[in-house]
Amino acid sequence: MHMYLIELPAVPLHESVQHELVSILPQASQDQLKKYRLPGDALRSLVGQLAPIWYLRTQGLIRPNEKATFGRQGKGKPMLVEPRLQPPLGFNTSHDGSFVLLGVTRGQSSQIGVDLMKIPDNPSDVQDGISEQLTHDERHSLAIPMTIHARSKRISTLWTFKECFVKALGEGIGFGLERIALTLAPDGTVDGVCVDGEDVRWDGWKWAAGFHRVDEPMGGKELPEEYGWTVFWKSDELDGGGDLVHISWDSFLGVFSNPDGDIAS
Numbered sequence: 001m002h003m004y005l006i007e008l009p010a011v012p013l014h015e016s017v018q019h020e021l022v023s024i025l026p027q028a029s030q031d032q033l034k035k036y037r038l039p040g041d042a043l044r045s046l047v048g049q050l051a052p053i054w055y056l057r058t059q060g061l062i063r064p065n066e067k068a069t070f071g072r073q074g075k076g077k078p079m080l081v082e083p084r085l086q087p088p089l090g091f092n093t094s095h096d097g098s099f100v101l102l103g104v105t106r107g108q109s110s111q112i113g114v115d116l117m118k119i120p121d122n123p124s125d126v127q128d129g130i131s132e133q134l135t136h137d138e139r140h141s142l143a144i145p146m147t148i149h150a151r152s153k154r155i156s157t158l159w160t161f162k163e164c165f166v167k168a169l170g171e172g173i174g175f176g177l178e179r180i181a182l183t184l185a186p187d188g189t190v191d192g193v194c195v196d197g198e199d200v201r202w203d204g205w206k207w208a209a210g211f212h213r214v215d216e217p218m219g220g221k222e223l224p225e226e227y228g229w230t231v232f233w234k235s236d237e238l239d240g241g242g243d244l245v246h247i248s249w250d251s252f253l254g255v256f257s258n259p260d261g262d263i264a265s
Contacts, residue, residue, distance in 0.1 A: 001103065001104070001112065001206075001208075001231065001235065001242055002103070002104050002245070003101065003102065003114065003208075003229075003231055003242070003243070003244045003245065004051070004055070004101070004102045004103075004104075004244075004245050004246075005099050005100075005101055005116075005212060005229070005244055005245065005247065006047060006054075006099060006100040006101075006102065006247045006249075006252050007099060007246065007247065007248050007249050007252075008043060008044065008047060008098050008099060008100065009043075009249045010098075010249075012039065013043065017253075018043075018046075020256075021046060021050060021256065024050065024053065024256065025049055025050070029049055032045075033046060044095040044096075044100060045095070047100045047252070048093040048095050048100050049093075050256070051093050051100055052068070052070070052078075052080065052091045052093070052102065052104075054102075054252060054256070055091070055102060055104055056080075056089075057256075058255055061085060061089075062083060066083075067082075068080065068083065069081040069082035073170050074170065075171055075172045076172065077092070077167070078091070078092075078093075085106075087106045087108055087110070088106065088108060089104060089105075089106055089110075090104065090106070090107070090110040090111055090112045090233075090235070091103065091104045091112065092113045092167055092168070093114065094114045094115045094164075094229075096116045096117055096118045097118040097225055097227065098214070098225060099212075099227060100116075101115075101116040102114070103231045103233065105233050105235045106235065107235035109234075109235075110233070110234065110235040111168050111169070111232075111234055111235075112168055112232070112233040113164045113165060113166070113167030113168025113231070113232050113233070114164060114167070114229065114230070114231045115159075115160040115161075115164035115167060115230050116227055116228075117156045117159055117160050117228050117229075118225060118226070118227050119149075119152045119211075119225075119226040119227065119228060120152050120156070121152075123151040123152040123155050124151075126155050126159075127151070127155055130155070130158070130159055133162065133177035133178050134158060134178065135182075138158055138181070138184075141154065141184050142155070153188060153211065153226075154184075154188045156211075156227075156228030157182075157184075157188060157189075157190065157209065157230075158182060160209070160228050160230040161193065161207070161209065162177040162180045162182075163230075164207075164230040164231060164232050165180055165193065165195070165200070165205075165232050166180075167232075168232040168233065179195055180194075181194045181195075189209075190207070190209065193207065203234070204234040205232055205233070205234050206232070206233055207230065207231065207232045208230070208231050208242055209228070209229065209230040209231070210228075210229060210244065211226060211227065211228050211229070212226070212227045212229065212244065212246075213226045213227075214226070214227075229244065
């Protein structure tokens with residue numbers, strides 16, 4: 001299992017660059033991007049869709065100008081259709097704020113889900129919004145006195161774990177996040193995850209989680225940002241890795257450029 005945190009550009013893309021990047025995607029995806037009202041949302045979606053293509057190119061699994069074809073599983077989870085890799089590739093993406101997170105794993109029955117969340121500035125509002133998706137013990141863990149920052153990080157942990165596991169399963173929003181019960185250590189880290197009372201580790205699931213802090217403000221923002229991330233995966237292959245690898249925008253963009261600096265679609 002491998003994870004890549006792709007940094008988005010600090011300034012808006014030049015129109016020609018964005019056009020060339022969009023042209024790499026199939027027409028249906030291009031049409032979907034046009035429906036976003038906010039440029040930032042469109043950019044995050046674009047990079048999220050390009051991320052698995054970036055991975056295939058960097059790993060030499062497709063040639064620079066070779067097209068990859070993607071489809072969707074029963075409830076909408078993206079999947080790679082072509083090329084047909086052995087062992088198969090499982091992937092998932094998430095995006096928030098200034099980053100896109102990509103998780104990949106290989107195996108005949110591999111599954112993976114990732115979730116990324118910018119630590120909220122006002123955790124109380126977020127806590128009120130997600131309370132119905134929390135268990136009694138999870139709500140109790142938020143009832144104890146703590147700093148605003150600690151509360152923000154704990155909310156991020158609770159939410160990303162639940163969202164991430166549902167994504168790993170390939171289920172939709174109707175799954176019921178309250179069915180997922182987290183056991184938290186005193187420091188806020190997760191000791192256990194159960195679904196309907198069953199420990200998910202019994203079914204082969206593994207997880208990793210952490211936080212990524214941006215020490216310098218990005219894109220004209222006044223304050224540094226911090227993000228919480230979670231990944232759930234299972235694979236029948238020997239699958240190492242697990243570290244979060246930071247990918248700069250220039251490095252990401254370079255994979256789609258030809259030697260002349262133009263975008264190679």
